[in-house]
Amino acid sequence: MTLDSFEDILLQFVGSNILLIVLAVFLVIALLMAVRIVPQSEKFVVERFGKLHSVLSPGFNVIVPILDRVAHRISILERQLPTMTQDAITSDNVLVQVDTSVFYRIIEPEKTVYRIRDVDGAIATTVAGIVRSEIGRMELDQVQSNRSSLIEATKQQLANQVDDWGIEVTRAEILDVNLDEATRAAMLQQLNAERARRAQVTEAEGLKRSVELKADGELYAAEQAAKARKVQAEAEAYATSVVADAINAHGLEAAQYQVALKQVESLNKLGEGNGSQTIVVPANALEAFGNAFKMLGGRSS
Structure with a gap:
């Protein structure tokens, strides 16, 4: 072929x-x-x-x-809008600049492509309006201290408004709240004055507490001294009652016996001291001691 x-x-x-x-x-x-x-x-x-x-x-x-x-x-990946800065006026007429950032993702693309042309621009405009509205209801101190509530309110309102665009807002952040120099200087002056006032109050409270503690200590010492005197008086009263009961029971002899016993104890103490082996006493004292020894001898027998 x-x-x-x-x-x-x-x-x-x-x-x-x-x-x-x-x-x-x-x-x-x-x-x-x-x-x-x-x-x-x-x-x-x-x-x-x-x-x-x-x-x-x-x-x-x-x-x-x-x-x-x-x-x-x-x-459908999560997206982050560029940081946005917008001016807002608080309820006490202070101008602030707020930096915000929003994270979102598209969950229903059929709504996004047929209902909105510029998604990022629409979200940025919506966030600016919400932030201005929320800050306009708050004073400057509240904006500084309640930033978490401001973020939550912004996120909630933004989520409701972009729902028709098939978008889910995952995060909305208030990054910073900036003030002009005049307002910042006034706030610094106010802060220093408040700190000085708190220092004075703290010092006054400390002084007051010191006086109170001192008074409490003196009162406690007086109460303890009164209690001690009361106990001593009760002891003396008890001893007197015992002596009185003994005199009533045994007559004058018991009282004389107690006096003689005390005299002998005193003489023994004088003799026990260093360099006290020789004791000079008046004659009537010797006679009293002799009567005491006789009485003691009589009691012992």
Whole structure:
């Protein structure tokens, strides 16, 4: 078989099966156009004849070739708007500059692409209005001290207003609240005055407490001294009552016996001292001691 005869046979085969080849190529192209693999971080918006038809979720999807087309590829990753600065006036007429930042993500792309053109610009404008409205209801001190409540109110109102755009607000932050130099100097002066006042109050309270503690100590000492005198008086009264009971029971002899006993004890103490072996006493004292020894002898017998 020559080369010319082979080419003739090939041309005859192609000519008789050209329709099948074209159909096969068309099917392959249609299959490639029908299959859509959507990444995990995206969603595809599909239109049919220019109208919204469906939203393709991440993974393997099939559409109708020619009739359907992927019109929008929307990222569903969380986004952060650039830091925004807007002026606001508090309820006590103080001008402040507020730095805000918003984090959001698209959860319904069919709403986002057909209801809003500039998502970032719309969110920035909405945040500015909300922040101005919220700060206008608060005094400057409240703005500084209740920043968490301001952030929560801003996030809540923003979430309600952007719901029709298919957007979820994940975070809304108030990064900083800045004041002009005049207001800042006035606040610093007020802060220093408040600190001085608190120092004076603390010093006065300390002095007052010191006086109170001193008075309490003196009162306690007086009460303890009174209690001691009361106990001593009760002891003396008890001793007197015992002596009186003894005199009533044993007569004058018992009293004389006690006096003689005390005299002897005193003499013994004088004799026990160093250098006191010789004791000089008056004659009437010796007579008294003799009577005491007689009485003691009589009691012992």
